[in-house]
Amino acid sequence: VAAEAPATPAAGGPAVILGAGYAGLALAREVDRRVRGAFPVVIIDRHPVHVLKTELYELGEMAKPGAPREKWALPIEKALDSREVEFRTGEVEAIDLGAREVRYGGGSIRYGSLAICLGSVTAYYNIAGARENSYEVYTLAGAERLAARLREVMAESPKLAPGKRPRILVVGGGSTGTEVAAEIVTTDWREVTGDPRVRDPGVLQVVGREPFLAGFPQGLVQRAMDLLRRAGVLLWEGANVVKVEPGRVELEDAGSIPFDVLIWCAGLQVPPVVRALPGPHGMGGRVKVNENLELLDTPNVFVAGDCADVRDAKTGGMIPATAQAALQEAPVAGRNLVHRRRGEPLETFRYRPQGVIVQVGHGKAAGTVRKLTLWSRPAALLKALSEREYAAAVERSAPPPSRGSL
Numbered sequence: 001v002a003a004e005a006p007a008t009p010a011a012g013g014p015a016v017i018l019g020a021g022y023a024g025l026a027l028a029r030e031v032d033r034r035v036r037g038a039f040p041v042v043i044i045d046r047h048p049v050h051v052l053k054t055e056l057y058e059l060g061e062m063a064k065p066g067a068p069r070e071k072w073a074l075p076i077e078k079a080l081d082s083r084e085v086e087f088r089t090g091e092v093e094a095i096d097l098g099a100r101e102v103r104y105g106g107g108s109i110r111y112g113s114l115a116i117c118l119g120s121v122t123a124y125y126n127i128a129g130a131r132e133n134s135y136e137v138y139t140l141a142g143a144e145r146l147a148a149r150l151r152e153v154m155a156e157s158p159k160l161a162p163g164k165r166p167r168i169l170v171v172g173g174g175s176t177g178t179e180v181a182a183e184i185v186t187t188d189w190r191e192v193t194g195d196p197r198v199r200d201p202g203v204l205q206v207v208g209r210e211p212f213l214a215g216f217p218q219g220l221v222q223r224a225m226d227l228l229r230r231a232g233v234l235l236w237e238g239a240n241v242v243k244v245e246p247g248r249v250e251l252e253d254a255g256s257i258p259f260d261v262l263i264w265c266a267g268l269q270v271p272p273v274v275r276a277l278p279g280p281h282g283m284g285g286r287v288k289v290n291e292n293l294e295l296l297d298t299p300n301v302f303v304a305g306d307c308a309d310v311r312d313a314k315t316g317g318m319i320p321a322t323a324q325a326a327l328q329e330a331p332v333a334g335r336n337l338v339h340r341r342r343g344e345p346l347e348t349f350r351y352r353p354q355g356v357i358v359q360v361g362h363g364k365a366a367g368t369v370r371k372l373t374l375w376s377r378p379a380a381l382l383k384a385l386s387e388r389e390y391a392a393a394v395e396r397s398a399p400p401p402s403r404g405s406l
């Protein structure tokens, strides 16, 4: 705990939390636990559900007829289970830091303290045609659209010319691209469509110029690549996509690749309302915060999760945009929000990595947990367990485990 003297007196007005994802929900619960109705707490999200974003790669499951949406979307009211926290649905349109006001859903609210936890959206890097011609999995609606399209393309596959199969192209060599490519190639599409004539898809993952799974521990990378290749995913390394047209991507080395379905997993950026905030922004528009997770030069405004540029207090390196990091940042940001209002010293955020596991198809994964490399079934079981633990904590309205979903 750092002893930093508060710069401003406690602010009046409600504490307003924007976003009820991993960071926002955990932050709201922390503030609620500390405050117990001493001042109003309002949380705003465009959806009345908390989306289990870390599980949105489960496209085979989602593509099954009648797949229950509740598997990936838990009601926020139930997750909060507190009469002291008011949940409001609405699209956040603008944040006015000067006037201490948020415009959302056609109305507005003035705040005493603010927490910005609006997550991230897909980044297309101004690549012509990328947005228009691709699918994404960073939102529940996006993943559902993709699952429906995959089902449709697979169902049509018996009509293809002999020897041809559906061409699925996944752009992005990070964990999301890997999980999505492996999921598609290991899904039993005959079972999903109910048609035994359905052909297996050909899945190609365009890794680009960055190394495959850049930034992940070496043991994990090797195991993941091995599992991916054995599952049947082809990797295309060394060239970035520069243009997308319907049915075809162009690479920077002048080559081109045809596709039936293109899935864009190539990067993240903050939502436009966060990008519009004044002050310094880091990679992908993430807003810079100090070691207390408070917006630079703006007391009483805290940022946590994917939309924050949080630095490791020891190394100065950027904390990754993961649910795990969001769930560690949120309680600290929540406590600091309360400390500020009470004129108490603020806490310094310290990141404690708990390990990472990448799912590589049904029942298989590769991970590094406590310096140990795990792979195949044990890694998949541990990942499934951590996902289940997180969802159960949200449903019980209990504090989420800080490792979140590994």
Ligand SMILES: Cc1cc2nc3c(=O)[nH]c(=O)nc-3n(C[C@H](O)[C@H](O)[C@H](O)COP(=O)(O)OP(=O)(O)OC[C@H]3O[C@@H](n4cnc5c(N)ncnc54)[C@H](O)[C@@H]3O)c2cc1C
Pocket: 018, 019, 020, 021, 022, 023, 024, 044, 045, 046, 047, 050, 051, 053, 054, 055, 056, 057, 090, 091, 092, 093, 117, 118, 119, 120, 137, 138, 176, 179, 271, 273, 304, 305, 306, 307, 321, 322, 323, 324, 325, 326, 357, 404, 405, 406
């Ligand atoms: C397929 C996939 C697999 C992943 N796997 C893992 C994993 O295994 N482990 C891990 O740690 N991380 C994983 N991640 C990353 C993880 O999901 C994110 O880092 C995490 O969701 C970040 O939490 P957050 O609270 O910052 O944002 P989010 O969880 O995205 O929450 C943001 C919230 O803000 C709301 N919102 C956004 N804009 C507005 C607006 N303008 N108005 C109103 N509401 C708005 C959204 O509806 C959402 O509820 C994965 C991500 C994907 C896509």
